[in-house]
Amino acid sequence: MSVSRFVARAARASTRITPVSSFTKPAVVSIARSFSSNNNKLSNADPLVVATEVPISSYEGGKVQRNTIAVTEVEQAHEVAVEEVPEKVVPLTRALYNQMPPHMQKMTLMDKVVVVTGGARGLGNFMARACVEAGAKAIIIFDANQELGDSSAHHLHQLTDNKIPIEFLQVDVRDENAINDAVKAVVDRHGAPDVLINSAGIADSNIPAETYDTVMFRRLIDINLTGSFLVSQAIGKSMIAANKPGSIVLVASMSGSIVNYPQEQSCYNASKAGVIQLGKSLGAEWAKYNIRVNCISPGYMDTALNNVPALDAQKVIWKSLTPQNRLGAVDDLNGLAVFLGSDASAFMTGSNVIIDGGYTLY
Ligand SMILES: NC(=O)c1ccc[n+]([C@@H]2O[C@H](COP(=O)([O-])OP(=O)(O)OC[C@H]3O[C@@H](n4cnc5c(N)ncnc54)[C@H](O)[C@@H]3O)[C@@H](O)[C@H]2O)c1
Secondary structure, eight states: OOHHHHHHHHHHHHTTTSOGGGTTSHHHHHHHTOOOTTOGGGOTTSOOOOOSEEEEEEEETTEEEEEEEEOOOOOOOOOOOOOOOOSOOOOOOHHHHHHSOHHHHHTSOTTOEEEEETTTSHHHHHHHHHHHHTTOSEEEEEESOHHHHHHHHHHHHHHTTTOSOEEEEEOOTTOHHHHHHHHHHHHHHHOSOSEEEEOOOOOOOSBOGGGOOHHHHHHHHIIIIIHHHHHHHHHHHHHHHTTOOEEEEEEOOGGGTSOOSSSOBHHHHHHHHHHHHHHHHHHHHHGGGTEEEEEEEEOSBOSGGGOOGGGHHHHHHHHHTSTTOSOBOTTTTHHHHHHHHSGGGTTOOSOEEEESTTGGGO
16 A cells, blocks of 8 residues: 555544544644655755735736735634525526627537436536526426426526526436437427536445345446436437537546545445446547537535435544535535536546545545
8 A cells, every 4th residue: 555545544544533623633744744855945944935925916907006915824724614505596698698708608508408317406406507597598307306306497497587498307317218208308399408417316325335235236326327328328319310519417426436434335436436437438439429428526515415314423524534624515516517518618528527625635
């Protein structure tokens, strides 16, 4: 095992008993930051660079203004609270879009039709809201939960002041026939979708591999991995048939790249590794059709998926192992989802972007 891995593991082990606030202190830091003695420039004998003020030159209207700010002592790091997400969705209007400079226009989803699976709640629902604000002309939610899906679609429509069509289709992502019929219905009404955000997924955790029920194992793979494939295939086919460029965004997880600690969840981790590799494969295969496929891999997010009392103790550990010392907010994927759906990411395909508050850095 490499030294850095050993150190990281030691750090993880120490969190079992160490309170959150003192986690980043002594033993680990002193090992990780020791400099090589061959590097004179970085030798410990050098005086510390400590400025008392910072000069600023501001160029505005052809003139320069020079200022300084006094340097204050570094404040103690504090925990950043996850902010309440405002209940407001403001659709991007054509008039506003027309005023945007070209680069900003590229970062929108103006006039695009967006399908979001798992959009009845959680991360999918908030990415759908962001797509409305980025100019999408219609949002179509595919979700297995009829009641929740219907009420979320209604709610989102109201939040847009009834301006943007929001549709909900009850689809289980394991059901190939239902998916194909649902996609056909979308194409008939809106034409082939421009963007798919595949967020439907489930998680099982705290199940040791040696006792994992194989029926549960197959079910999770069926939803998270096969479901991602089936929906991508159906939407991809509609894009190909319409000869239309498109963007598919698969919500994977950092668990597809690392093994979570301390909970045992081999199946979830394997399913998400599969989603990442699926995204790369589809990205390579469908580049010839001008269809891009990328993955978002979130770290621990503060959603209903994790809102289980049995996970409370583990959340303390998850936070302590996350440099930003928080779980992700439910809207923390929004910016990336819009970017990946937009033409601003035109040269990106097969990528897997991790958004985890730094968790995978350790
Ligand atoms: N919350 C996290 O910490 C976290 C971290 C990494 C990745 N993710 C991934 O992000 C995605 C969304 O997670 P979330 O936290 O918003 O979860 P969530 O449980 O809040 O929402 C998931 C949605 O998917 C729907 N769904 C579940 N099974 C389905 C099926 N068979 N067919 C159609 N719809 C189905 C649910 O009804 C629900 O609306 C999932 O793929 C999850 O694995 C979540």
